[in-house]
Amino acid sequence: FTVDGGRVGDYVNDTGLNPKHDHIRFELDDGGVVTFNDPRRFGFVDFLADGPAEAYSGFHGMGPEPLSEDFNAHYLKVVFSRRRGPVKQVLLDQSVIAGLGNIYVAEALFRARISPLRPAAEISIGALGRLVSSINAVISEAIEAGGSSISDFADTDGVAGRFQMSFNVYGREGDGCSVCGRPIYRMIQSGRSTFYCRRCQR
Known part of the structure; x- marks a missing residue:
């Protein structure tokens, strides 16, 4: 099952x-x-x-898992070249990458220094390499921390996750960026909250 x-x-x-x-x-x-x-x-x-x-x-039509060998910068370059939307929206598409949600996309884009508004098709192969590394790091660290408990998430023993304590941007509107100190900005993209640093993420 x-x-x-x-x-x-x-x-x-x-x-x-x-x-x-x-x-x-x-x-x-x-x-x-x-x-x-x-x-x-x-x-x-x-x-x-x-x-x-x-x-x-x-499972048909789902993209590769983030931690799999099939998920790499060259894969993203091919997929992104056929997409016109902003990178955040493309990353949330489960046919592109399976399992990424709003929180981990926000955190990975921050680490890769990529604006969630940047058109996916315009991102260089070098920046895509940073993005893949950032996604893998965020997912691995979140797993190690037991996930992110925003409201009612808990593990199989009922213990809340701890990764939310490491958030750089998600849910931190108005807080200072951990890199430059500028306030984290929040906007709505396709009905979802987007958090990012307008100075560090281009």
Whole structure:
């Protein structure tokens, strides 16, 4: 089977309390129980027929995983050359890269010193190399920190993530940039908040 947690769905070790938003319980061979908890009901579970997971239709059309060998500057150069939109919007497209969300795109663009408004097709191969490195670093550090707990996210033991303590731009409107001190700017792009430094990110 495959599980899509939506925006806030997650697995939790069952405590026997039967919380309101537990939707599926998985009873394990060792007697343990894991539940799928999804307060907003954006997630889903699909049961797959026999065969490789890659054959599942829900994975068709998705881009490479950020930490995979297929994700590199040359891949982005080819994909970006066919896109007219700003780089932030292209990075959020799951057919370009699987699994990137608003928070990690904002943080990666800051580290790569790329404006979220810059047209994707105009970014040089050198800048794309910085972007790939930044995305990989942000994702790896976020995993190590247990994720980002903005509202109700927690790991399987109910422990909140800690990566939000390392944010440079996301959610920091008006705070000083960690590099230049200029206030972090917030704007709306396609209905989503965008946070960036207008001096450091070009």
